[in-house]
Amino acid sequence: MTVVTETRLALSVKEVSKVYGPAGSHTFALDRLSLEAKEGEFVCLVGASGCGKTTLLNLIAGLDQPQNGSIEISGRPALLFQDAALFPWLTARQNIELALRLRGVAKSDRASEAARLLGVVHLEDFGDRRPHELSGGMRQRVALARALAQDARVLLMDEPFGALDAITRDLLHDELERIWQETNLTTIFVTHNVREAVRLGDRVLVLSSRPAHIVETFDVTMPRPRHLDQPDVAALAGHIVDRLRREVRSHAAD
Amino acid sequence: MPQTEAFSADIAGLDALDVPVQPAPSAARRLWTGAWPRLAAVVVAIGAWELLTVLKVKPSYVLPGPAPVFSRLVRDIGSGLLLHAMAHTMWRAAIGYGIAVVIGSGLGILVARSRVVRAAIGSLLTGLQTMPTIAWFPFAILLFGLSETAIIFVVILGAAPAIANGLISGVDNIPPILLRAGRVLGAKGISSYRHVVIPAALPGFVSGLKQGWAFAWRSLMAGELLVLLGSSLGVVLQNDRDNSDAPGLIATMIVILLIGIVVDSLLFARAETAIRRRWGLLTD
Numbered sequence: 001m002t003v004v005t006e007t008r009l010a011l012s013v014k015e016v017s018k019v020y021g022p023a024g025s026h027t028f029a030l031d032r033l034s035l036e037a038k039e040g041e042f043v044c045l046v047g048a049s050g051c052g053k054t055t056l057l058n059l060i061a062g063l064d065q066p067q068n069g070s071i072e073i074s075g076r077p078a079l080l081f082q083d084a085a086l087f088p089w090l091t092a093r094q095n096i097e098l099a100l101r102l103r104g105v106a107k108s109d110r111a112s113e114a115a116r117l118l119g120v121v122h123l124e125d126f127g128d129r130r131p132h133e134l135s136g137g138m139r140q141r142v143a144l145a146r147a148l149a150q151d152a153r154v155l156l157m158d159e160p161f162g163a164l165d166a167i168t169r170d171l172l173h174d175e176l177e178r179i180w181q182e183t184n185l186t187t188i189f190v191t192h193n194v195r196e197a198v199r200l201g202d203r204v205l206v207l208s209s210r211p212a213h214i215v216e217t218f219d220v221t222m223p224r225p226r227h228l229d230q231p232d233v234a235a236l237a238g239h240i241v242d243r244l245r246r247e248v249r250s251h252a253a254d
Numbered sequence: 255m256p257q258t259e260a261f262s263a264d265i266a267g268l269d270a271l272d273v274p275v276q277p278a279p280s281a282a283r284r285l286w287t288g289a290w291p292r293l294a295a296v297v298v299a300i301g302a303w304e305l306l307t308v309l310k311v312k313p314s315y316v317l318p319g320p321a322p323v324f325s326r327l328v329r330d331i332g333s334g335l336l337l338h339a340m341a342h343t344m345w346r347a348a349i350g351y352g353i354a355v356v357i358g359s360g361l362g363i364l365v366a367r368s369r370v371v372r373a374a375i376g377s378l379l380t381g382l383q384t385m386p387t388i389a390w391f392p393f394a395i396l397l398f399g400l401s402e403t404a405i406i407f408v409v410i411l412g413a414a415p416a417i418a419n420g421l422i423s424g425v426d427n428i429p430p431i432l433l434r435a436g437r438v439l440g441a442k443g444i445s446s447y448r449h450v451v452i453p454a455a456l457p458g459f460v461s462g463l464k465q466g467w468a469f470a471w472r473s474l475m476a477g478e479l480l481v482l483l484g485s486s487l488g489v490v491l492q493n494d495r496d497n498s499d500a501p502g503l504i505a506t507m508i509v510i511l512l513i514g515i516v517v518d519s520l521l522f523a524r525a526e527t528a529i530r531r532r533w534g535l536l537t538d
Binding site (some may be wrong): 034061063066076077078083085086087088089098099101102103109123126129130132133134135137138146150167168171174175190 | 261264265268272301432434435438439441442445449453456464529530533534
């Protein structure tokens with residue numbers, strides 16, 4: 001830790017490689033991939049399918065180990081999946097309370113903290129429902145509350161809104177942006193919806209496919225809150241899509 | 255801020271539309287829906303039985319009709335003969351099944367979490383489950399003599415593999431995403447088992463327990479007929495046969511059938527329904 005900048009880094013991935021398959025015939029999922037995120041920054045990763053986005057998040061979350069390179073992260077990150085992955089035998093409230101318990105929150109404080117977190121995601125009236133009694137969007141908000149219960153400094157999101165309808169996704173963008181601004185969480189958001197990335201991110205990173213590394217970074221400077229259909233959002237998204245297509249096309253030449 | 259208010263209204267409206275609507279039938283209706291097919295089946299079965307006796311397919315000292323059998327059933331229960339036998343038999347069932355649950359769960363956990371143990375005894379457990387337990391009795395009698403121990407030993411051998419296999423398949427069928435979610439939340443080692451693996455494997459475990467009970471009950475009846483000890487249902491059955499007492503024999507068989515059904519529907523079917531309702535796997 002020799003470099004001291006104005007804002008501290010919450011996440012630093014350096015030259016990370018990940019290989020799959022038996023030795024000799026192995027394929028690189030990630031090839032010397034590096035990325036950094038400053039504290040409180042909202043970073044979006046976009047890429048075509050099969051670009052190792054999920055592999056990268058698994059490595060950052062510590063669910064998997066890289067062959068080479070290093071990952072430095074402040075604290076243990078929270079991870080939100082495309083499927084809310086709530087425990088079906090627990091109610092919404094109990095799912096959040098379990099996260100609090102595993103974090104080591106005292107029993108006497110769990111109920112009030114869970115109620116507060118349900119309020120943060122506007123679900124105070126739905127705490128006693130089980131996951132199957134909630135809609136997809138509501139499940140994803142409970143999952144977000146459960147992730148917040150971890151009190152992590154870094155929030156990883158793996159296409160969290162990919163399976164939701166457009167109206168719900170719109171509202172969840174607003175909700176996520178508000179929570180991000182209130183908590184100052186460093187957020188790494190993986191998506192293949194480029195407009196969504198421009199709508200939410202401070203920066204959008206374009207990943208190459210097989211093996212993955214970062215081919216270009218786009219700074220998003222439009223003031224917040226942005227809207228998906230805003231002309232400058234659409235224009236930047238179009239530009240990024242062009243870059244992605246060029247990347248995809250390069251694989252046809254191989 | 256009016257914008258925040260509008261947002262809250264939007265999201266509340268969407269939630270109200272999104273929540274699945276569940277029509278709840280009345281309790282009486284639900285009871286009737288569950289009860290009438292069963293009643294109908296019993297009526298049909300007894301009717302067919304009566305018909306066979308009216309047609310005199312077999313002489314009545316071999317196949318008596320429902321009326322003499324049921325009056326005999328009432329008499330044998332009233333005299334305490336069957337209650338006494340049931341007490342002895344259920345005591346054996348409880349001991350044997352109880353020990354089988356402990357051994358089966360232990361083995362199941364070991365196989366589920368260790369690759370080496372799975373390779374070593376995983377297929378053996380399945381083999382044991384398919385082996386007819388009555389084939390164990392000559393060996394059990396050799397080992398323990400004509401004793402309670404011999405009977406309970408075979409009951410355990412009958413039930414434990416089914417319970418272990420239920421737990422193993424319960425663990426194997428946990429969606430990987432739930433295990434990942436548990437790890438992300440910081441569940442490790444014991445706490446992972448306590449908060450994620452065990453509750454997630456519960457549906458498989460309960461069906462293993464249910465199957466284990468069926469195996470235990472069958473093994474117990476086989477054992478009680480081979481090792482005639484005390485005042486068990488098996489002893490009553492054997493005495494009825496020795497005395498060519500067909501009504502008493504069939505009355506005892508009805509008791510054996512009813513015990514199996516009652517234990518299954520009061521304990522295991524209820525537990526399964528409760529779990530499926532919790533998980534949202536019931537459609538009604």
